[in-house]
Amino acid sequence: MAEICSASLGRSHVDSLKSKVDNVAQCHIQLAQSLREEARKMEEFREKQKLQRKKTELVMDAVHKQKSLQFKKTMDAKKNYEQKCRDKDEAEQAVNRSANLVNQKQQEKLFVKLATSKTAVEDSDKAYMLQVSTLDKVREEWQSEHIKACEVFEAQECERINFFRNALWLHVNQLSQQCVTSDEMYEKVRKSLEMCSIQKDIEYFVNQRKTGQIPPARIMYENFYSPQRNAAPPGKATGPNLARRGPLPIPKSSPDDPDYALVNDYSLLYQ
Numbered sequence: 001m002a003e004i005c006s007a008s009l010g011r012s013h014v015d016s017l018k019s020k021v022d023n024v025a026q027c028h029i030q031l032a033q034s035l036r037e038e039a040r041k042m043e044e045f046r047e048k049q050k051l052q053r054k055k056t057e058l059v060m061d062a063v064h065k066q067k068s069l070q071f072k073k074t075m076d077a078k079k080n081y082e083q084k085c086r087d088k089d090e091a092e093q094a095v096n097r098s099a100n101l102v103n104q105k106q107q108e109k110l111f112v113k114l115a116t117s118k119t120a121v122e123d124s125d126k127a128y129m130l131q132v133s134t135l136d137k138v139r140e141e142w143q144s145e146h147i148k149a150c151e152v153f154e155a156q157e158c159e160r161i162n163f164f165r166n167a168l169w170l171h172v173n174q175l176s177q178q179c180v181t182s183d184e185m186y187e188k189v190r191k192s193l194e195m196c197s198i199q200k201d202i203e204y205f206v207n208q209r210k211t212g213q214i215p216p217a218r219i220m221y222e223n224f225y226s227p228q229r230n231a232a233p234p235g236k237a238t239g240p241n242l243a244r245r246g247p248l249p250i251p252k253s254s255p256d257d258p259d260y261a262l263v264n265d266y267s268l269l270y271q
Helices: 002-097 104-194 198-209 227-231
Strands: none
Touching: 002 104
């Protein structure tokens, strides 16, 4: 039976299966190349977003440092202003306490100190107000850059999700198409196998390879001293059931019969 299948149907179906499996393998290779290309695009997209995010972060770091520095200057100016105010208040209290003093020179020194403290308060107040105004401008700039950064990061996140979604969608479509293509190839093999008729194939093989319908004759015992043996011509057997093989019969079915999937001039039989 193995020789029968090999001689008639086996080779054509095996070749068909081999061809379709090769096609499926090529499809898998193309799919792998497509996936590598998609991975490369995703890597480029990630690097692009990384650079864009880095630029935004650098701007944010700069304005944040500027805001922190200006806040420190403002707090220092506030402390200096408050200290000058306390000095002025102490000078005023000293003047009020020395109102009944007879020493004119001491009173003049207290009044000079009070005037100096008032001038220092005015100067520190102006410096403090200037630092507060500068801080407010820096804060507005920081807030503006912060809003821009949030908008950039939100846009990046939307772009990233959309890109990743589309990439996965394309990926699963490619995998689905690969399954469809593979099934189409296998269906062609199944259709080829449906053409196999076991009984007709066996009959065709028997008709093509048979040597006759009569089995070989029995080998009879021959007595050396038998008169018939001595009378028979040398080299020829005797007996009533003697039979010889005749010429090979011509098959009734031709190899071109569509019921048979044959490969021309091919046979695994030893001839």
